[in-house]
Amino acid sequence: MKEVIHWIAVGLATAWVLMGLRQPAARSTFDLEGFGRLPVIVNGRLQPMDSVARNALLMLRGKQTVISEDRKRISAIEWFVNLAMAPEQADRMPVFRIDHPEVRSLLNLPTDGPNYFAFHEMSNRLDDLQRQAENVQGIEPKDRTAFDRAVLKLQSAVVLYDRLKYTFQPDNSTNLLEELKQYQRSVVEGIGAWRARQRNAPHDEQQIERLRDKLKYFENVAASDYVLVIPPQNPEAGLDGWQTFGAALIGALGNTNIPSAAFTYAALVTARKTDRPDDFNNALREYRGWLANLFPGQVARVNREFIYRHWQPFLKSMVLYACALVLGLLSWLGWFKPLNRTAFWLATVAFAVHSAGIVFRMIIEGRPPVTNLYSSAVFVGWGAAALGLVLERIQKDGVGLALSTTIGLVTLIIAHNLALGGDTMEALRAVLDSNFWLATHVITITLGYSAMFVAGFIGVVYVARGFLTRSLNSDARARLSNMAYGTICFATLFSFLGTVLGGVWADQSWGRFWGWDPKENGALLVVLWCAIILHARAAGMVRDRGLMNLAIFGNAVTAFSWFGVNMLGVGLHAYGFMDSASFWLAVFVAVQVALIGLSLLPNRYWASFRDGGSIAAR
Amino acid sequence: MQTRRIVQLLGSLRLTVVCLACAAIIVFWGTMAQVEIGVYAAQQKFFRSWFITAALPGTGLRLPVFPGGYLVGGITALNIVFALIQRHKTARQSLGLWLSHGGLLLLLIGQFSTDMFAVESVMRLVEGQPQWYSEDQRHVELAIVETTQPDDNVVTAIPQALLARQSEFAVPELPFRVKVRRFMANSVPVENADASADLITNHGASRQTNFREAPRQYSSDRRDMPTAEIELLGPQGSIGTCVASLWLAKTHALSVSNRTFELALRPVRYYKPFALELTRFKHEKYPGSAIPRNFESEVRIINPEKGENRNVRIRMNNPLRYYGETYYQSGYDERDPRVSILQVVRNPAWITPYISCALICLGLAHRFTSHLITFTKGFRK
Numbered sequence: 001m002k003e004v005i006h007w008i009a010v011g012l013a014t015a016w017v018l019m020g021l022r023q024p025a026a027r028s029t030f031d032l033e034g035f036g037r038l039p040v041i042v043n044g045r046l047q048p049m050d051s052v053a054r055n056a057l058l059m060l061r062g063k064q065t066v067i068s069e070d071r072k073r074i075s076a077i078e079w080f081v082n083l084a085m086a087p088e089q090a091d092r093m094p095v096f097r098i099d100h101p102e103v104r105s106l107l108n109l110p111t112d113g114p115n116y117f118a119f120h121e122m123s124n125r126l127d128d129l130q131r132q133a134e135n136v137q138g139i140e141p142k143d144r145t146a147f148d149r150a151v152l153k154l155q156s157a158v159v160l161y162d163r164l165k166y167t168f169q170p171d172n173s174t175n176l177l178e179e180l181k182q183y184q185r186s187v188v189e190g191i192g193a194w195r196a197r198q199r200n201a202p203h204d205e206q207q208i209e210r211l212r213d214k215l216k217y218f219e220n221v222a223a224s225d226y227v228l229v230i231p232p233q234n235p236e237a238g239l240d241g242w243q244t245f246g247a248a249l250i251g252a253l254g255n256t257n258i259p260s261a262a263f264t265y266a267a268l269v270t271a272r273k274t275d276r277p278d279d280f281n282n283a284l285r286e287y288r289g290w291l292a293n294l295f296p297g298q299v300a301r302v303n304r305e306f307i308y309r310h311w312q313p314f315l316k317s318m319v320l321y322a323c324a325l326v327l328g329l330l331s332w333l334g335w336f337k338p339l340n341r342t343a344f345w346l347a348t349v350a351f352a353v354h355s356a357g358i359v360f361r362m363i364i365e366g367r368p369p370v371t372n373l374y375s376s377a378v379f380v381g382w383g384a385a386a387l388g389l390v391l392e393r394i395q396k397d398g399v400g401l402a403l404s405t406t407i408g409l410v411t412l413i414i415a416h417n418l419a420l421g422g423d424t425m426e427a428l429r430a431v432l433d434s435n436f437w438l439a440t441h442v443i444t445i446t447l448g449y450s451a452m453f454v455a456g457f458i459g460v461v462y463v464a465r466g467f468l469t470r471s472l473n474s475d476a477r478a479r480l481s482n483m484a485y486g487t488i489c490f491a492t493l494f495s496f497l498g499t500v501l502g503g504v505w506a507d508q509s510w511g512r513f514w515g516w517d518p519k520e521n522g523a524l525l526v527v528l529w530c531a532i533i534l535h536a537r538a539a540g541m542v543r544d545r546g547l548m549n550l551a552i553f554g555n556a557v558t559a560f561s562w563f564g565v566n567m568l569g570v571g572l573h574a575y576g577f578m579d580s581a582s583f584w585l586a587v588f589v590a591v592q593v594a595l596i597g598l599s600l601l602p603n604r605y606w607a608s609f610r611d612g613g614s615i616a617a618r
Numbered sequence: 619m620q621t622r623r624i625v626q627l628l629g630s631l632r633l634t635v636v637c638l639a640c641a642a643i644i645v646f647w648g649t650m651a652q653v654e655i656g657v658y659a660a661q662q663k664f665f666r667s668w669f670i671t672a673a674l675p676g677t678g679l680r681l682p683v684f685p686g687g688y689l690v691g692g693i694t695a696l697n698i699v700f701a702l703i704q705r706h707k708t709a710r711q712s713l714g715l716w717l718s719h720g721g722l723l724l725l726l727i728g729q730f731s732t733d734m735f736a737v738e739s740v741m742r743l744v745e746g747q748p749q750w751y752s753e754d755q756r757h758v759e760l761a762i763v764e765t766t767q768p769d770d771n772v773v774t775a776i777p778q779a780l781l782a783r784q785s786e787f788a789v790p791e792l793p794f795r796v797k798v799r800r801f802m803a804n805s806v807p808v809e810n811a812d813a814s815a816d817l818i819t820n821h822g823a824s825r826q827t828n829f830r831e832a833p834r835q836y837s838s839d840r841r842d843m844p845t846a847e848i849e850l851l852g853p854q855g856s857i858g859t860c861v862a863s864l865w866l867a868k869t870h871a872l873s874v875s876n877r878t879f880e881l882a883l884r885p886v887r888y889y890k891p892f893a894l895e896l897t898r899f900k901h902e903k904y905p906g907s908a909i910p911r912n913f914e915s916e917v918r919i920i921n922p923e924k925g926e927n928r929n930v931r932i933r934m935n936n937p938l939r940y941y942g943e944t945y946y947q948s949g950y951d952e953r954d955p956r957v958s959i960l961q962v963v964r965n966p967a968w969i970t971p972y973i974s975c976a977l978i979c980l981g982l983a984h985r986f987t988s989h990l991i992t993f994t995k996g997f998r999k
Contacts, residue, residue: 044904044911228906239905427904430912430934437935489986496982500975509935511738511946511963513971514729516661521649528642532635539631560646568653 006342013320013349020311028078029277034284035268036077039291039302041228041242044427046298048306052227053080055423056164060157061097061116062420068093069118084167085272091119096157100150106132119161129155163226168245168269170220177270180263183218186211187252222246230261235294261287305364305425313357314378318412320350321385325405328398340398344389347405351385354408358382365425368439370446371432373566374415374424379443380562381411383450384457387490391454391483399480403457407450417581437505445498445523449558451491452526456555456592458484459548463599465608472608481544484551485537491554492530499523518568522561529557549596556589629700637694640685644670647684658756659834666733688730695726714988718981721974728970736965739888741945743896745956748920750893752962754886758844760862761887762792763869763880777886778803781846793874794857797849804842805829807865818847818861829863846883850874888962890941892921897929899958901950913947915958932960942966 026033036050053076054064066074069092074082083090094116098104101111107125109117122129133155136148144152169176189204190211196203215222223246230248232241243251245262252258264287271280292299324347331339358369358378365371370379388404418424432438462480466472472480502523507513514520533550536542542550567582603609627633648664655663664670667686674681685693698719739752759775774789776796786797800818808817808828817828829845845863849856852874860870862883869882898916903909914933919926919940932938938945943964951957 041906044907044909225906242905244906427907427909427911430910433911434935486990489989493979493982493986497979500971500979503971503975505935507968507971508937509946510948511937511944511961512736512965513732513968515657516648516665517657518649518652521645525642525645525649528638528645532638532642535631535634535638539635541632541635565649568649 005338006345009342010345010349013323013346017313017316017320017349017353020313020316021307027075030081030272031277031281031284032075032077032081034281034288035081037303037306038229038284038288039231039295039298041239042226043423044239045423045425046239046302047423047425048302048309049080049227050077050306051309051423053077054309056080056160057095058420059160059422060095066093066095067116080164081272083161083165085169085269087165090165091123094118095161096122096154098150098154100147102147103150103154106151126158129158160226163224166220166224166246167227167229168221168265170218173269174273175270176273177263177266179217180258180266183214183249184252184256184258186214187258188256190214191253191256218246218249222250229265230259231291231295233259260290301364304360308357308360308364311360313353313360314412314415317350317353317357318409318416320346320353321405321409321412324350325402325409328401328405331398336398340396340401343398343405344392344401347385347389347401347408350408351382351389351404354378354382354385354412361425367428368435368443370442371428371438372424372426373563374418374421376442376446376449376562377411377415377418379446380449380453381408381415383447384408384411384454387450387454387487395479395483397479399458399461399483402461403454407453407457431509434505434509437501437508441498441501441505443498444494444501448491448493448495448498448526449562451487451494452530452554452558455484455487455491455551456553456558458487459551459554460595462544462548463552463595466606467598468607470607470610472606477544481547484547488530488533488551488554492527492534495523495526495530499527518565522565525557526554526561529554545599549599552592552595552599556592559585559588625700626704628696629704630697631701633693633697634701637690637697640690641687641694644684644687644690648687656835691726691730695723698723712985714981714983714985716981717984718978721977721981724970724974724977728967728974731967731970732965735967736963737888739886739962740948741894741960741962742951743894743899743915743917743958743960744954745896745899748893748895751887751889752960753884754888755841757886758842758864758883759886760796760798760846760848761882761884762796763882764791764877765880766877775886778844781844786851792879793852793877795851797851798846799849799859800847802829802831802845804832804834805845805863805865806832806843818845818863827865829861829865844883848881890943891923892919892926892941894918894945894960895920896956896958899950899956901955913950913958915947915960917945944968 023033036048036053038049039046040049040052041047042052042055057064057066057076057079064076066076066079068074074093079090079093079095082093094114096117096119097115098107098109098117099115104111106128107117107122109121129151132151136144136152139148173179186207189207193203193205193207194211197205197208225244225246228242228244230243230245232238232243234241245265248259248262264283267283268280271277271283288299324343327339327343327346331337331343361375361378362369369382370376384407385404388400388402388407390400392398392400392404394400458480462472462477462484465476499520502520503513506515506520529550533542533547533554536550537547563581563585567585644664647670648660651664652660663686665687668689669682669686670684671680672683673679702716702719739754741749741752743749757778758781759777760781762774762776764772764774772791774791776787776798780787781798781801782803784798784801786795788795802818805818806829808830817830819826819828832843835842843864845861845865847859847861849859850872851857857874858872860872860881862870862881864883864885866882869880871878871880873879895918896915897918900912900914900916902911902913904911912933914931916929916931917938918929921927930938932945932947934947937947943962946961946963947958948961949959951959
């Protein structure tokens with residue numbers, strides 16, 4: 001039993017991971033999965049409708065699903081179909097997360113109870129919200145209060161909700177397909193009449209009037225410019241040929257021609273509205289066949305992303321890291337060997353899924369692994385987990401395991417929270433659009449961060465072990481400090497190389513190698529800190545405990561360089577700006593400082609040193 | 619004895635740690651300060667200074683409170699030199715140490731000379747118009763252009779640093795002396811003249827404009843708008859006064875003893891022996907978004923000296939290096955789609971970081987691989 005337990009665990013974990021790749025089970029008579037696979041463009045990026053729905057829901061309520069009033073879990077795509085096709089149902093779903101009590105009272109919402117609210121609960125107070133938001137816009141970002149930021153966040157959520165709602169149909173529409181046909185007729189007649197009027201020829205003034213009324217009717221739809229659903233008539237046109245449903249209606253004024261895709265979407269809306277799943281599924285099947293014929297490459301790309309989003313590899317590896325971490329911790333309490341081995345193999349599976357997720361993303365984006373803050377969190381965790389597993393392989397004492405699972409888990413949780421900002425694969429702005437530099441500078445600097453956190457974690461293990469247990473003997477100390485020193489060497493090399501490559505990139509694109517920009521300074525701080533550790537050790541100013549303290553503080557330096565400088569919101573690198581999370585950064589730094597304070601306590605407080613007393617406090 | 623101690627201290631590792639710690643403090647402090655005073659001012663105060671100063675409360679006196687970037691960098695450089703000399707016997711065994719520290723020394727020197735000699739300016743190109751000069755983003759000059767002969771203008775320029783002294787200038791080429799009566803390094807036009815007494819008033823042809831002194835701009839996307847009140851003095855005394863300001867688009871025309879001049883305050887100009895002409899500017903965004911996808915300037919180089927006339931393309935991450943200068947695609951004009959803005963950098967030391975960084979990386983890699991080998995061997999035993 002002892003010999004096979006880890007294989008059973010690995011088998012179960014692998015099976016669970018692979019199960020996630022199956023086709024999602026149909027939960028509705030409407031083919032929502034097929035609808036979710038339709039290619040559209042949002043924010044300059046081709047993606048499946050499903051991703052649009054998931055990202056929107058993440059931005060509104062921080063989750064990829066909705067719990068409806070009758071406690072049923074509703075998928076993102078089902079919610080989106082409701083919102084865009086049957087808004088009277090979607091308006092009753094609690095999709096707005098509002099935490100700030102003052103924002104709730106601004107909207108006359110109950111201040112206690114659940115944090116999620118439906119659109120209809122706040123629809124009559126939206127003017128107040130907008131007025132307040134306009135007020136906040138006039139305040140310098142750094143002077144805004146938590147309330148101000150909450151107001152802005154909710155206002156942008158409401159705007160997003162509106163843009164999605166009017167993707168296809170205006171308010172009070174009953175049969176969009178019929179209305180679209182009427183619109184087409186009145187475009188032909190109205191434009192004809194208008195041209196006749198230009199020529200002073202006889203014409204029917206009423207036809208022009210009718211067209212004007214129709215345009216007024218579709219006003220909201222024409223203004224909704226979020227989802228580009230209508231593919232170009234000519235497949236050669238590329239991504240620039242895509243347009244919104246509303247733009248296709250307006251475009252018809254020029255050539256009196258409404259694209260067939262618009263009629264398909266109108267048919268889908270009508271089928272959903274009149275509750276005819278067969279009509280919906282038939283129209284969808286026909287449209288998807290047409291797309292697969294004309295846009296095979298784009299359909300394939302979108303399908304890959306659909307599978308990736310549905311699989312959720314990072315969520316899965318998060319769970320596995322957590323299991324491995326718990327087993328690893330338990331192994332220190334007893335039954336070390338089988339537990340440690342099981343934990344190690346579980347962590348390896350988690351790492352494999354983590355890697356697979358990164359590769360999947362790279363294939364979908366056609367980019368190196370790190371393109372934004374979100375993917376840097378995923379990658380820092382990946383690098384640290386890899387280093388930790390290597391250390392565990394060499395040492396087999398559970399330290400490498402603990403650090404790879406902890407850092408893997410924590411960074412994936414951070415990434416998960418960063419994903420709440422919206423699309424994590426957003427189009428890259430011009431200055432970043434260089435796969436060469438993304439693959440060299442960004443990767444090396446991120447691996448440097450990974451190594452810094454690994455070294456810092458070894459310091460934490462040193463302090464925790466020495467303080468709480470009696471196991472930190474001279475052999476263990478030598479091992480840990482060797483491990484930390486080696487990792488810091490690695491971190492120095494990668495941080496320096498990464499910083500330099502960043503300088504070279506800056507020299508290539510902005511004309512200066514170094515500009516004392518906050519992000520550059522952050523990277524420089526990491527390099528300086530590494531240099532301080534190495535030289536202090538060489539000078540004999542620190543021995544192993546001092547080295548550990550410096551390494552622990554390295555955690556704080558790295559966290560500042562990684563996230564802190566983005567919170568300052570200045571400089572050319574400010575595209576990574578994020579609003580909150582400063583609180584968590586402060587907590588993290590405070591914990592590191594507290595650990596160092598603990599470590600500076602005299603030997604008699606240390607469980608491991610109580611009797612020995614021969615350990616130098618340095 | 620005393621000298622030996624000092625020499626030993628200069629080469630000591632403890633000094634290295636102190637220097638590095640000071641550097642880390644300056645970098646952190648200077649980064650945080652950017653939130654308040656902006657990137658440029660923080661650079662000047664923390665990194666391009668010998669000492670960081672702070673005002674003594676209640677007085678205008680500024681006292682040094684911490685070593686600045688130059689001082690720490692200088693001491694670090696000395697420290698490296700002394701350390702390498704003192705350890706030349708032991709260090710000889712470690713190629714990695716030599717390479718990385720030699721490279722670091724080169725990097726420090728290179729960056730110091732960049733700071734001293736690099737000149738940054740901006741060239742604004744409008745489609746179809748050849749441009750012969752680039753402009754400084756921060757400093758202005760008082761330009762006095764003699765236009766007596768229409769096809770041969772002579773420019774006399776007084777730089778901002780001299781204007782700020784508010785003194786009198788005599789130039790042999792000019793039939794008058796220039797007296798700077800007032801100089802405001804940054805100014806704003808004021809609507810109501812009676813609000814404050816300390817104003818420079820320009821009596822224009824149609825209306826009068828008042829300028830009030832304003833605090834200096836430190837943010838990187840806004841510039842100072844200086845204003846100066848100038849008096850011109852002939853042999854018989856004052857010829858007249860005029861106001862020159864970056865706010866005023868029009869130049870002052872005047873004629874003195876049958877010679878005509880134009881006078882204006884303008885960004886410092888760097889003339890080139892060639893011109894760049896924008897033939898086409900492309901500014902693409904991703905569909906359905908405001909995210910810029912590509913900026914690209916198609917530019918014609920017109921160099922009459924060398925008889926050169928050719929097209930080049932300048933785009934993000936792909937600059938033009940020409941005549942010891944580098945031209946980068948840096949911006950566009952939101953109001954005018956035919957305008958492209960290039961950043962122009964003359965930096966004779968631009969190659970040093972490339973060399974020194976290669977040296978350091980080689981050194982570090984050499985050093986740490988050898989360490990890694992012993993490290994893994996230690997555990998495999």
